[in-house]
Amino acid sequence: MDSMTPTVPARQRAGTPNILSIAGSDPSGGAGIQADLKSIAACGGYGMAALTALTAQNTRGVLAVHTPPAEFLTHQLDALTADVRIDAVKIGMLPDAATIAAVSAWLRANPCPAVVLDPVMVASSGDRLTEDDAVAALRTLLPVAAVITPNLPELAVLLGEDTATTWDAALDQARRLAAEHGTLVLAKGGHLPEGDGAGGCPDALVGPDGVVLELSGERVETANTHGTGCSFSSALATLYARHGDWAGALQLAKRWLTGALRAADDLTVGGGRGPVHHLGQLWSGESLPDPRAELDHWWELIGQLRADIDDVWFVRQLADGTLDRADFEHYLAQDSIYLTTYSKALARAAQLAPTLDEQEFWANSAHECLAVEMELHQSRLADGGNPTADAISPETRSYLNHLLAATATGSYAQIAAAVLPCYWLYQDIGTRLAAAHHPDHPYADWLGMYSSPEFDAATRRAIDITQRAARQATEDEREAMLDAFLESARQEMAFFAQRRTAAAELKLGV
Numbered sequence: 001m002d003s004m005t006p007t008v009p010a011r012q013r014a015g016t017p018n019i020l021s022i023a024g025s026d027p028s029g030g031a032g033i034q035a036d037l038k039s040i041a042a043c044g045g046y047g048m049a050a051l052t053a054l055t056a057q058n059t060r061g062v063l064a065v066h067t068p069p070a071e072f073l074t075h076q077l078d079a080l081t082a083d084v085r086i087d088a089v090k091i092g093m094l095p096d097a098a099t100i101a102a103v104s105a106w107l108r109a110n111p112c113p114a115v116v117l118d119p120v121m122v123a124s125s126g127d128r129l130t131e132d133d134a135v136a137a138l139r140t141l142l143p144v145a146a147v148i149t150p151n152l153p154e155l156a157v158l159l160g161e162d163t164a165t166t167w168d169a170a171l172d173q174a175r176r177l178a179a180e181h182g183t184l185v186l187a188k189g190g191h192l193p194e195g196d197g198a199g200g201c202p203d204a205l206v207g208p209d210g211v212v213l214e215l216s217g218e219r220v221e222t223a224n225t226h227g228t229g230c231s232f233s234s235a236l237a238t239l240y241a242r243h244g245d246w247a248g249a250l251q252l253a254k255r256w257l258t259g260a261l262r263a264a265d266d267l268t269v270g271g272g273r274g275p276v277h278h279l280g281q282l283w284s285g286e287s288l289p290d291p292r293a294e295l296d297h298w299w300e301l302i303g304q305l306r307a308d309i310d311d312v313w314f315v316r317q318l319a320d321g322t323l324d325r326a327d328f329e330h331y332l333a334q335d336s337i338y339l340t341t342y343s344k345a346l347a348r349a350a351q352l353a354p355t356l357d358e359q360e361f362w363a364n365s366a367h368e369c370l371a372v373e374m375e376l377h378q379s380r381l382a383d384g385g386n387p388t389a390d391a392i393s394p395e396t397r398s399y400l401n402h403l404l405a406a407t408a409t410g411s412y413a414q415i416a417a418a419v420l421p422c423y424w425l426y427q428d429i430g431t432r433l434a435a436a437h438h439p440d441h442p443y444a445d446w447l448g449m450y451s452s453p454e455f456d457a458a459t460r461r462a463i464d465i466t467q468r469a470a471r472q473a474t475e476d477e478r479e480a481m482l483d484a485f486l487e488s489a490r491q492e493m494a495f496f497a498q499r500r501t502a503a504a505e506l507k508l509g510v
């Protein structure tokens with residue numbers, strides 16, 4: 001049978017991606033293609049499977065392996081390429097050299113940029129899944145992969161070395177394997193001995209030049225870890241096909257796998273090492289792993305606060321144009337004080353930014369903040385601006401203290417999260433107040449600024465940057481980001497709700 005349809009690159013495809021697993025069968029459902037299909041489904045892909053081998057296996061071990069003729073694997077693969085767009089491929093158990101040759105020939109004829117190769121050799125029960133003399137053939141297949149996902153013993157066999165006993169040694173081996181084959185290597189710490197110095201179950205995506213992304217995963221207390229390697233590699237392929245970014249896909253895959261391990265003991269499958277619960281998170285109502293979901297979730301968390309802001313006297317009166325001029329000028333004076341410190345937080349984000357692009361965004365924002373907004377504010381102040389520290393209201397001081405603490409001690413990701421509500425809430429309110437924006441509105445220029453396409457674009461960019469930082473953050477750092485974001489949102493609310501104080505009135509000559 002001829003292969004007729006070229007494999008289509010996977011990057012950022014709209015809709016559900018088609019993911020092909022080329023792997024062996026585990027009738028107990030915890031590893032092999034059964035685990036792959038469940039993982040693919042749980043991570044939002046359409047799963048397909050071409051079988052390389054049938055094992056007689058349960059949760060205690062592998063009793064027998066039957067390998068169909070390699071030509072029949074070629075028939076399966078050709079049947080798919082003749083009909084189905086394949087967005088990513090996961091390769092698992094390849095029992096012998098003939099099977100490896102068939103997969104290699106098919107991939108040469110149908111190149112796919114999104115191949116995750118899990119070089120399965122020995123099941124954790126100790127049973128061999130690949131013939132000894134097939135290891136050399138397996139090495140020749142490695143360059144077709146975008147990512148290779150060996151466990152520590154497999155990593156060592158591929159290099160012809162001893163198994164790493166420390167995380168640093170594992171990272172070094174992964175880097176050398178990546179350099180040798182021009183791929184990324186996912187170093188997995190699941191097999192690290194206790195006291196190796198890494199703690200938990202770390203993973204790292206490693207390229208020829210070193211670590212691209214390192215994740216410090218917690219070790220979940222469960223005996224049910226059968227098929228973790230199969231499940232992880234399928235999740236990685238699926239999430240890459242959905243989002244087009246290996247580091248982001250790894251973050252999501254790791255979080256999903258940790259959730260599946262946490263739910264593993266809810267299942268009762270066999271008397272040995274049982275499977276992880278691939279669908280546990282979906283069944284308990286969690287949504288699909290999605291990099292956009294993190295900030296959507298944050299936004300939902302402040303849903304009530306956003307609704308409450310619309311009811312704040314200041315916002316209501318601003319919208320209907322009845323806001324007293326003295327109240328508006330008091331607000332502008334406080335905002336001017338706020339903006340001088342806020343721009344310093346933006347400048348600090350520029351200083352810590354990991355890319356030139358993000359540095360430029362934050363630096364421009366700091367400048368805009370001072371030059372454009374201050375000018376607008378000061379032109380409207382009765383005394384021409386220049387508020388002094390004496391005039392700071394308790395609400396402004398509290399917000400500034402929060403920002404100062406975040407910039408003094410927080411990481412780049414935390415600072416991004418802390419400055420985000422000022423963009424996002426103003427853009428949100430600005431969009432709704434745009435309905436009140438007509439040339440005769442007493443505060444038309446102010447309303448116009450926060451409902452402009454430029455401010456929308458800047459807000460979108462700040463959200464995207466924060467989202468990317470959240471995706472690459474550790475679990476602890478993401479929590480700190482959320483805390484910073486929620487606190488800034490609360491401070492925004494208090495800022496809008498503040499009333500003129502006698503001291504401020506005196507200073508501002510109201």
Ligand SMILES: Nc1ncnc2c1ncn2[C@@H]1O[C@H](COP(=O)(O)OP(=O)(O)O)[C@@H](O)[C@H]1O
Pocket residue numbers: 124150151152188189190191201202203217218219220221222225227228229230232257258261
């Ligand atoms: N008990 C556990 N808690 C958390 N993560 C685990 C646990 N066991 C395995 N993992 C993770 O599962 C993934 C695959 O596990 P590993 O044992 O390294 O590979 P394999 O299943 O291929 O032997 C790794 O990310 C590892 O950190």
Ligand SMILES: Cc1ncc(COP(=O)(O)OP(=O)(O)O)c(N)n1
Pocket residue numbers: 023024025026031032033055057092093120122123124125129225226227228229230231
């Ligand atoms: C058919 C089949 N393929 C692969 C494996 C190995 O799976 P893995 O995810 O490495 O998990 P453990 O076997 O280590 O639990 C398998 N057992 N069967």
